[in-house]
Amino acid sequence: MKHHGGCHCGAIAITYESDVAPEETEVRACQCSFCRKHASRAVSDPAGKVTLTLRDEDAVQRYRFGLGIADYYLCGRCGVYVAAVMPDGERTYAVAIINAFADSARFTRTLILSDYSAEDETGRRRRRRERWTPAEIVVA
Numbered sequence: 001m002k003h004h005g006g007c008h009c010g011a012i013a014i015t016y017e018s019d020v021a022p023e024e025t026e027v028r029a030c031q032c033s034f035c036r037k038h039a040s041r042a043v044s045d046p047a048g049k050v051t052l053t054l055r056d057e058d059a060v061q062r063y064r065f066g067l068g069i070a071d072y073y074l075c076g077r078c079g080v081y082v083a084a085v086m087p088d089g090e091r092t093y094a095v096a097i098i099n100a101f102a103d104s105a106r107f108t109r110t111l112i113l114s115d116y117s118a119e120d121e122t123g124r125r126r127r128r129r130e131r132w133t134p135a136e137i138v139v140a
Contacts, residue, residue: 005082005101007075011059012082016096016133018048022106027098031115034065034072038081041104041111042095050094050135052083057139067121070128085135086128093128094135 003022006013018025028042029035035042052073054060061076070086085094098104116124 003096003098003101003103005104006053007080007082007100008078009059009075011054011056011075011077012073012080013053013055014082014096014100015051015053016043016045016048016101017050018043018045018133020045020048022103023108025107025109026112027107027109028095028112028114031113032066032117034063038097039099040081041098041107042084043098043107044095044131044133046131046133048133050083050096050133051138052085052094052135053138053140055140067119067124069121069125083135085137086125086132088125088129091129092135092137093132095132 003016025043059077061074062071070084072084073082082100083094083096098107
């Protein structure tokens with residue numbers, strides 16, 4: 001099943017693919033200050049795929065903080081937070097922010113509050129490799 005969305009102005013598009021029904025998908029809310037300020041709700045599926053399409057690369061803002069190992073993709077024009085992406089050697093992993101999906105209301109499982117503040121870089125990379133979704137970034 002594919003879920004489409006993106007930022008409000010269309011500069012960034014996202015497609016999240018997963019065989020897990022939205023109603024059965026684990027929805028997480030990271031408790032770091034960035035995610036709390038964006039009221040983000042994230043999903044991932046290690047067997048799925050995330051495709052970020054950058055339709056207007058000049059409008060795309062990438063933000064790094066904390067351990068500095070992931071890019072948080074936001075639209076610099078309309079302000080929407082779309083995904084977090086971690087490059088890792090030859091692979092790239094992502095979590096998709098369901099607030100950016102057209103069908104976000106279908107993700108109805110109880111929100112899981114997640115606190116990753118005790119992780120070091122090695123542990124964080126390992127968790128993301130295991131739990132995040134393989135990703136591709138396309139510049140259109």
